[in-house]
Amino acid sequence: MSSSTNTLAKKHIGVLGGGPWGVALAFAAARAGAEVTMHTRREPPHNDAVGVTTDYAVVAKAPLLVVAVPSTVVREVLRSLGDHLDGHHLLVHGIRGLSPDGLDTVSDLIREETPVRRCGALGGPVQATELVHGRPSAMVVGSRYPEVVAAVNEAFASPSLRVHGTHDIRGLEWASALVGCVAIGVGYAEQAGAGPGLLAALISTAVDECGKILTMAGAEERTMLGLGGYGDLLASIALEHRPEVVIGKALAKGKSIDDAVTDAKLRVEAISLIPRVIGFAKEHRVKAPTFDILGEILHGASPQALIPRLFA
Amino acid sequence: MSKAPIFGFNEHREEIVREVVHRVVSGTKDTLHVLNDAAYHETKRLETARRPEDIKEREEWRALARSLGRMSEGERRRRLTELTERYGWDVAGNFNPRVYSVSKRLLPPLVTALLQPTMFLKKPQELMHLDVLRSHVSVEGPIAKIQKLVEDGTAVFVPTHLSNFDSIVFGYALEAAGLPPATYGAGKNLFTNPVLSFFMHNLGAYRVDRRLRHNLYKDILKTYSCVLLERGYHSLFFPGGTRSRSGGLERRLKLGLVGSAVEAYARTLIHGKERRIYFVPATINYLITLEAETLIADYLSEAGKGRFIIEDDESSRFDRLFQFTRKLFDMRGAVVIRFGDPIDPFGNAVDDDGNSHDQRGRQVDPSTYVRDRNGDVTLDAARDAQYTRELGEAICEAYQKDTVAMSTHVVASVCFQHLRKVSPAPDLFTVLRQRDVLTVPRDELAADVCAFRDKMKEMEQQGRVRVGEYLRTASGGDIVERAIRAFAGYHATRAIESRANGIAICDPNLLFYYQNRLAAHGLAWDTLAPPGMLPAVPVQIRPAASPPRTDPTPSAPASTERSAA
Secondary structure, eight states: OGGGGGHHTTTTEEEEESOOOOOOOHHHHHHHHHEEEEEOOOOOOOOEEEEESOOOHHTTSEEEEEEOTTTTTTTHHHHHHHTOOOOOOOOOOOOOOOSSSSSHHHHHHHHHSOOOOOOEEESSSOOHHHHHTTOEEEEEEEOHHHHHHHHHHHOOOBBTEEEEEOHHHHHHHHHHHHHHHHHHHHHHHHTTTTOHHHHHHHHHHHHHHHHHHHHTTOOOOHHTTTTIIIIHHHHHHHHHTSSHHHHHHHHHHOOOOOHHHHHSSSHHHHHHHHHHHHHHHHTOOOHHHHHHHHHHTTTTOOOHHHHHHHHH | OOOGGGGHHHHHHHHHHHHHHHHHHOOSSSSHHHHHHHHHHHHHTTTTTTTTTHHHHHHHHHHHHGGGGGGGHHHHHHHHHHHHHHHHHOOOOOOOOOHHHHHHHHHHHHHHHHHHHHHHHHOOOGOOHHHHHTEEEEEEESHHHHHHHHOOOOOEEEOOOOTTHHHHHHHHHHHHHOOOOOEEEEEGGGGGSSSHHHHHBTTTEEEEEEEESSSHHHHHHHHHHHHHHHHTEEEEETTTSSSSSOOOOOOOOTTTTTTTTHHHHHHHHHHOOOOOEEEEEEEEESSSSSTTHHHHHHHHSSSGGGOOOOSSGGGHHHHHHHHHHHHHSSSOOEEEEOOOOOOOSSOEEEESSOOOEOOTTOOOOOOOOOGGSSSBBOOOHHHHHHHHHHHHHHHHHHHHTOEEOOHHHHHHHHHHHHHHHOOOSOSHHHHOOTTTEEEOOOOHHHHHHHHHHHHHHHHTTTSOOOEEHHHHSSOHHHHHHHHHHHHHHTTSOOOEEEEEEEEEOOHHHHHHHHHHHTTTTTTSSOOOOOSSSOOOOOOOOOOOTTTOOOOOOOOOOHHHHHHHH
């Protein structure tokens, strides 16, 4: 990255959120040659190319902003940040969940809480640890605005990170959120002793269901079949440290949700989302047996009773 | 009020056309492709031509298509320039200030005469009073605000489209609201009527030939519209593209011409002469629609879906026009034009001073939306297409909010509900076959209409729909009577009819047409959602049988209360 001095001046990226995902995104951008400002109240690991601030006005100086805070606080963060934004900002979020109280996507919240139009969402199988250590992986950025896709590419793409673009931002946001839910099922099934064939069956039926749910949510079904949906879910088989997978495994061991969350060490958006997705599917008359079963898993149903149904 | 630029149109006409030609020709990279596309579409259009001049034109296009491959680039560019000039002049309208000032005085009586010929014959002097028209066509909305905005900015009026009558009525609405005239792309078929054509031509309308489907022509229209907006010409588009066939609100717009606004705005910034553009959504609401029968028949017939221009409908038959106008003028408040709140090209709300505000009410500089990361204003078609798409969504939302529901819509919705209940199968076409099989007791229908109206008033409080004046206060029975009166005597078949044992539901097609106006609101049956869009969630209307209890104890659930009463 030594030849990038001439572009350094215009590549300034702001990252909001100092959790593992925020830090990973900041480091990845720094590695790709950008000047990075992080907005966080925590103390992130030191990196020469990353400045830290607690002032929204300072981070808003960057024309490209990436929001990586938990979905429970995203509305408040956007509202405060919004005071310092205008129409020229590009705002991208990396939140794998929908609004904490309903089924709005985070880009819906961006529209409500900020003056920004040119927004995007990150998704795909890439994990925080891979970004931090520069292990090869793939990311998806969804935006209706080609320049947002281009800017994210410029900010994050490196020999070890492929960034794919899709125009169906809504589809990507829903797919990411639903994959998080199904990944709990993947962890659960793995722990309960399901082999590759059964896992494949689970994933395939779940993807089919998710695709129909996406259509009902006003997104494109095929987005579920891409890297941000199917691809993300496939990767979860091998990602035994992925928080949703960890929770699924803990639940299969008969642990309570609270204990399972402690095991995962991270907030998992999917847990509160599953009942809302079940309600949404019911309202729109989509058959979603996998999600019904996920709901029962959360309520502590035993693997012996569920596994046969999971593959019915 | 400062003088609208359209008053100087004739002096600038040549300049405008030249600018359009220059932009289109210099913006064309692949001349071979563009000419080929034009030749292909034109040859196809003229394939079955009979008239000698059409045949001659077709042969010219064929000759062009054959020789394109052998032409030098210079020759192709010359041909492209020629064509663009020809189309450019054809599109460009004319604005005659004298015609405007005469018609400004004449237009209201003219519209009145058109609407109510009997009165014109009896008491011509009364027509000089706008009040006559005012009592029949009401114009409402934030008019003072729009008047203020057009002083320094450019207005783009985007009304709903139901009838060929719309352009006349909307032209009147602008005049009545004290707003400047707007240039308007009128279908070329409207120019064939000599009287109308004279006014259209001289009031700044430009001609849109909807038979031409090739990209060069579309590009010329878009560029023409962009140049006009850039120069501050207030414009009028019907973003639905054509009249709504189903009677329903527009829910997905044809954004081609609307889309030129972002580019026009960006260009004023590039030239250092920022001129803001304000979109003004508007609804045109009719108690009865002139062409209802033809339009709904067209909508329902599979074959009709391909018909783009209807040449022979009620609006071209004078007897029908006559009956229609007599009916309209028989009933007060039969036409309501409602202007919505102005928005900027990026979908932001606009205040009285023309400043844009985001959804949280923060002021935002609209120019920032067309600036890149370095703060420079850029032209970017892909970006602007997305802004326009979001703008289209905002306009459709405004349409719903500003729909003024009338007796015919409400009564049709309620009747259609009853039809669905007795239909042997739940699909639309079975329901539509239930012709003259159901009579609803008068009291029952009146009670249902009342409950429906009360629900709408609740929704009005939440800003989701508007309730028409008559509807607001009349009794259920009176609303039904008014609808019957409106339907009778104009439409060839009776939609509903008063009989000894109640109200007979006679023509489901017509009722379908009128109930469709409230489909997007979830108030009526929504079968109209465009592909990829979910049908509206049905609004639950409390059954009229259970009057609201006055007992304030909130303990018992509603369902048990009903059985107790």
